[in-house]
Amino acid sequence: MRVAFVSNVVYPWVTGGAEKRIHEIGTRLTNRGHDVTIYGRHFWDGPEEITHEGITLRAVAPEAELYAGERRSITEALDFAVRAVPPLRRRLREDEHDVVVASVFPYFPVLATELASLRTDTPLVTTWHEVWGEYWEEYLGALAPFGKLTEHLTARTPQHPIAISEITADRLAAIGPDRERIDVVPNGIDVGQIRNAPLPDRGYDVLFAGRLVEHKNVDLLLDAFDAVADDRDVTLGVVGDGPERDRLERERDALTHADRVEFLGFLDDYEDVLGQMRAADVFASPSTREGFGLTFAEAMAADCTVIAADHPDSAADEVVGDAGFLVDPTVESLTETLDAALGGRRPPTDPLNRAQQYDWDAVADRAERAYQRAVAGSW
Structure with a gap:
C-alpha cells in the first residue's frame, strides 16, 4: 500500500x-x-x-x-x-x-x-x-x-x-x-519508552501536565491539593505553560501550602515529562475539554493513579475507563478522590493493562x- x-x-x-x-x-x-x-x-x-x-x-x-x-x-x-x-x-x-x-x-x-x-x-x-x-x-x-x-x-x-x-x-x-x-x-503512546524513562532528581506526589489554559481547570486542582495537604505531607508539580500561568501562580502563592506546589514550566525533553509521571503517585487533570486526553494514557503507562474530570466535552472516560477515577469538575469532588488516592486507593483495573491498548x-x-x-x- x-x-x-x-x-x-x-x-x-x-x-x-x-x-x-x-x-x-x-x-x-x-x-x-x-x-x-x-x-x-x-x-x-x-x-x-x-x-x-x-x-x-x-x-x-x-x-x-x-x-x-x-x-x-x-x-x-x-x-x-x-x-x-x-x-x-x-x-x-x-x-x-x-x-x-x-x-x-x-x-x-x-x-x-x-x-x-x-x-x-x-x-x-x-x-x-x-x-x-x-x-x-x-x-x-x-x-x-x-x-x-x-x-x-x-x-x-x-x-x-x-x-x-x-x-x-x-x-x-x-x-x-x-x-x-x-x-x-x-x-x-510508546509504553516501553514510558516504562523506561529516567526518573528525575526530584519528583512529586501529585502531578499535572498540560497546557495552562482555562478549560484545564488547574485552579480546581490547586484548591483541592491545598485542602488535602492540611492532613498529608504531599507535593504537587505542575508541568506546562500557557496564558493562564501568571494567574495560576498568583493563586498558588495565596494557598496555605504554597511551598509544596511548584510550577515546572514547559519541559523541552519529552522523557523528562515521562520521568515525572513515573515518579508521581497520582496524575490529576480536571480538564473539561479533551478530544482524546493523551496524558491520561501516558500516566497510566507510568503506573500513576489517574484522576480526570467526568464531562460531556471530554473523552477522558473513554481513555481511562475503570483504570482511573472520574470526578465532577468541582473542588469538593476532586478533594475527596485525591485524598483517597493519596491514601492508597487504586482503581479496579490495572492502569498498565489499560495503557497497552494505546x-x-x-x-x-x-x-x-x-x-x-x-x-x-x-x-
Missing part, C-alpha cells in the same frame, strides 16, 4: 500530537513494507525531498511561522494548502499513491487534498482530532462564524473519516458524515486496516 500524508507540520522538527501520530504510524507502516510519503513544509535541512526513518519527506512549501500570537495562523494554513495542490495533484494523476491521509486541523489542507484528488481514484482519509463547535466562540470571538463554516465545509467534503475518540466521532456525525461511516483510531503498535494496526478499507472501497 502506498500511503501519502498531507501535513504542514512534520515531526520531529515540529513536535505536536498530530505530526507525531503521523510519524509513529508512518514508521510502523514502512516497517511492514508499505510505502509512506509526507507532503509538508520544508522544516528540515537539505534538499526538498529526503528519506527520514524510512519515510519520504517531500516539501511542497517553505518553512513558516505556525502561530500568530496564541492562535494558529490562518494565513500560514491557506498558504500551505494553495502550495500543496499542484505537486500533490501531479503525483496523484501519475497514480503514485493508493490513499491520501490528511489531518483536519487547520482544515484547509483537507480541502486542498480533495481538490488535488479530483478525477482520480485515490481515496481521501481524514483524521479528526477534535470538532470544536461552540468552542469557536471562545477561540475566535467575532470571527467564530468563519471557523464554524470552515469546519462544517470540511466535514461535508467527500472523505473516509477517522476520529481519535468516540466523542469526536459523535460530534463529527452531528455536522457531517453518518456515524457508522466514521472509524475510531485513538492516539497512541501502544503505537496497536494503534498502527487499526490505522492500517482503516486505510486498507478505504483503498478497497469497503468503508
Whole structure:
C-alpha cells in the first residue's frame, strides 16, 4: 500500500500530537513494507525531498511561522494548502499513491487534498482530532462564524473519516458524515519508552501536565491539593505553560501550602515529562475539554493513579475507563478522590493493562486496516 500524508507540520522538527501520530504510524507502516510519503513544509535541512526513518519527506512549501500570537495562523494554513495542490495533484494523476491521509486541523489542507484528488481514484482519509463547535466562540470571538463554516465545509467534503475518540466521532456525525461511516483510531503512546524513562532528581506526589489554559481547570486542582495537604505531607508539580500561568501562580502563592506546589514550566525533553509521571503517585487533570486526553494514557503507562474530570466535552472516560477515577469538575469532588488516592486507593483495573491498548503498535494496526478499507472501497 502506498500511503501519502498531507501535513504542514512534520515531526520531529515540529513536535505536536498530530505530526507525531503521523510519524509513529508512518514508521510502523514502512516497517511492514508499505510505502509512506509526507507532503509538508520544508522544516528540515537539505534538499526538498529526503528519506527520514524510512519515510519520504517531500516539501511542497517553505518553512513558516505556525502561530500568530496564541492562535494558529490562518494565513500560514491557506498558504500551505494553495502550495500543496499542484505537486500533490501531479503525483496523484501519475497514480503514485493508493490513499491520501490528511489531518483536519487547520482544515484547509483537507480541502486542498480533495481538490488535488479530483478525477482520480485515490481515496481521501481524514483524521479528526477534535470538532470544536461552540468552542469557536471562545477561540475566535467575532470571527467564530468563519471557523464554524470552515469546519462544517470540511466535514461535508467527500472523505473516509477517522476520529481519535468516540466523542469526536459523535460530534463529527452531528455536522457531517453518518456515524457508522466514521472509524475510531485513538492516539497512541510508546509504553516501553514510558516504562523506561529516567526518573528525575526530584519528583512529586501529585502531578499535572498540560497546557495552562482555562478549560484545564488547574485552579480546581490547586484548591483541592491545598485542602488535602492540611492532613498529608504531599507535593504537587505542575508541568506546562500557557496564558493562564501568571494567574495560576498568583493563586498558588495565596494557598496555605504554597511551598509544596511548584510550577515546572514547559519541559523541552519529552522523557523528562515521562520521568515525572513515573515518579508521581497520582496524575490529576480536571480538564473539561479533551478530544482524546493523551496524558491520561501516558500516566497510566507510568503506573500513576489517574484522576480526570467526568464531562460531556471530554473523552477522558473513554481513555481511562475503570483504570482511573472520574470526578465532577468541582473542588469538593476532586478533594475527596485525591485524598483517597493519596491514601492508597487504586482503581479496579490495572492502569498498565489499560495503557497497552494505546501502544503505537496497536494503534498502527487499526490505522492500517482503516486505510486498507478505504483503498478497497469497503468503508
